[in-house]
Amino acid sequence: MAYTKGEAIKDDVIRESGIRVSATEDRGSRKRINRPSKKLQKPLISFASDNNAGVHPNILSAINSVNQGHVISYGDDIFTQSAVKKFEEHFGKDVEVYFVFNGTAANVLGLSAVVEPFNSVICSEVAHIDKDECCAPERFIGCKLVTIPTKDGKIRVEQIKEHIHSLGNQHRAQPKVISITQATELGTVYKPEEIKVIADFAHKNQLFLHMDGARLSNAAASLNVKLKQITADVGVDVLSFGGTKNGMMFGEAVIFFKRKLPENFKYIRKQGMQLASKMRFISAQFEALLSNNLWLKNAKHANEMARLLARKIEEVPDTKITQEVEANAVFAIVPPKYVSLLREKYFFYMWNREKSEVRWMASFDTTKEDVKKFVNVIEKTARSI
Numbered sequence: 001m002a003y004t005k006g007e008a009i010k011d012d013v014i015r016e017s018g019i020r021v022s023a024t025e026d027r028g029s030r031k032r033i034n035r036p037s038k039k040l041q042k043p044l045i046s047f048a049s050d051n052n053a054g055v056h057p058n059i060l061s062a063i064n065s066v067n068q069g070h071v072i073s074y075g076d077d078i079f080t081q082s083a084v085k086k087f088e089e090h091f092g093k094d095v096e097v098y099f100v101f102n103g104t105a106a107n108v109l110g111l112s113a114v115v116e117p118f119n120s121v122i123c124s125e126v127a128h129i130d131k132d133e134c135c136a137p138e139r140f141i142g143c144k145l146v147t148i149p150t151k152d153g154k155i156r157v158e159q160i161k162e163h164i165h166s167l168g169n170q171h172r173a174q175p176k177v178i179s180i181t182q183a184t185e186l187g188t189v190y191k192p193e194e195i196k197v198i199a200d201f202a203h204k205n206q207l208f209l210h211m212d213g214a215r216l217s218n219a220a221a222s223l224n225v226k227l228k229q230i231t232a233d234v235g236v237d238v239l240s241f242g243g244t245k246n247g248m249m250f251g252e253a254v255i256f257f258k259r260k261l262p263e264n265f266k267y268i269r270k271q272g273m274q275l276a277s278k279m280r281f282i283s284a285q286f287e288a289l290l291s292n293n294l295w296l297k298n299a300k301h302a303n304e305m306a307r308l309l310a311r312k313i314e315e316v317p318d319t320k321i322t323q324e325v326e327a328n329a330v331f332a333i334v335p336p337k338y339v340s341l342l343r344e345k346y347f348f349y350m351w352n353r354e355k356s357e358v359r360w361m362a363s364f365d366t367t368k369e370d371v372k373k374f375v376n377v378i379e380k381t382a383r384s385i
Contacts, residue, residue: 045370046347047309050215050328053363056247056298062288063249066280075099075279083283086290087255091239092232096256098265099282100274103214104133106240106252108140109272111177113256113265114208114238117142119176121210122163124150126185128212140272144173152323153184154194157201164205177238178202181212182230183219187306187329192225192234199235208261209235214242214252217299218327227295232257243289247298247364251282298364302328305362305371312375317382322357330360334378341381346374 046052071077080099087097100106107129111121121137123130125147129137137145146163148155155178166172178198183189199209211231213219216239220227231239239255254269256262269275276282289295303326310325313332323331334342336356342348351359362371 044346045366045374047330047360047362047366047374048348050245050302050361050363052347053247053365055249056288056294056364058288058294059248059285062284063281066284071280073277073279074275075283077280077283079280079287080283083287083290086287087253090227090290091255092228092257094257094259095232096259096262096265098254098262098269099276099279099286100252100254100269100272101250101276101282103128103212103240103242103244103252104136105272105274106242106254107133107179107210107212108136109265109268109274110238110240110254110256111137111143111179111210112141112268112272113254113262114210115141115143115176118174120144120146120163120173121177121179122146122148122155122160122175123179124148124153124155124181124184126150126153127179127181128185128214129179131185143176146173146175150186153181153186153188154190155180155198157197160198160201164207167205175205175207177208177210179210179212181214183215183222183327183329186323187327187331188324189219189222189326190230191223192230195230195236196234199237202237203235208237210238211236211240213239214245215299215327216241217246217295218303221296221299221303222326231255237261243286245363246289246295246302248285248289251285253286299328302362302364302366305366305368306330306360308368309360309362309371309375312371313378316375316378319378319382322355328362330362331357332360333357335385337385338378338381341384342378345377 066079084097088095100109121143123145130145130147137143148159160178164175167175180190180198202209216227220230223230237257241253241255243251306328307325310321310330313319314321318335320333322333331351333356339356339358349359351357
């Protein structure tokens with residue numbers, strides 16, 4: 001199997017949370033179930049995912065600050081209006097912004113605004129929309145996903161060209177969108193000029209360019225550019241902008257860079273069950289994230305911790321970094337005998353079991369001490385075998 005990120009077993013989850021569980025019996029179904037005991041332990045820092053991190057204190061403060069009185073619901077409030085203006089500051093005035101709860105919804109609904117069921121979406125073979133969204137695009141959009149092989153998470157125009165020959169053929173799915181991920185699922189980053197080449201090709205062939213930007217902040221921090229420089233300025237049409245992986249509690253944004261595109265998106269979002277009634281609590285988080293460069297500080301720190309981890313891992317015998325560490329992900333080949341022992345103390349995902357390749361993620365709240373402790377465990381494991 002080449003892709004096994006989601007194969008975390010129950011014991012891993014229990015270990016990650018630090019919760020002591022006790023076995024009990026569900027009286028209704030007579031099934032044996034596990035419930036947390038009363039004694040809770042402090043959770044261990046994990047390198048499994050930036051989704052596992054907590055919430056930045058500024059974000060929590062922002063949520064609390066708007067928890068006063070009553071305001072108009074469903075996004076017609078002053079806090080949402082203010083947050084949208086923050087997006088305009090970072091992405092340009094000519095944008096339409098819609099808030100949703102999570103990344104899968106952002107991708108699926110954003111794509112659904114620009115395709116028909118007879119269309120296809122071209123993406124990489126490791127794209128989140130293909131591997132980690134439980135066929136949500138296929139089910140809710142009805143489109144075919146056409147995947148392209150990749151060694152570094154990126155796709156190139158030379159590869160995409162092979163999949164647009166069916167344009168106009170009524171027997172074939174009609175390509176309509178090219179979807180790229182920034183930063184990619186393999187932790188690499190598209191340079192602005194690479195994105196523009198793909199965007200120009202897409203537009204020349206009447207296709208749209210969609211970007212899964214769950215870690216867009218990490219990519220911008222890595223490239224030392226503004227968010228607009230790797231989205232609006234290089235031809236992106238639809239963007240899923242991530243907040244959850246960068247210090248927010250929940251919330252993502254769907255951004256359209258051409259105002260005519262989201263003509264019916266407010267209905268699509270409602271049908272997609274992503275219209276938050278108390279939207280101010282998503283909006284306040286984005287306002288805080290996009291203020292005082294918090295998005296950049298969080299992302300830059302996570303990237304730095306990933307690079308620090310990679311440098312330390314390179315010194316460990318029998319390990320090998322497999323991808324350029326350009327954002328906050330570290331991919332490494334680790335001997336299987338190390339992995340089983342390491343996972344007794346730290347939770348992380350196997351990326352490719354055949355190669356014994358693991359993925360480690362750093363977060364906005366990862367510290368140098370966290371990295372040091374983790375590497376010490378790896379080094380001790382290596383010495384003990």
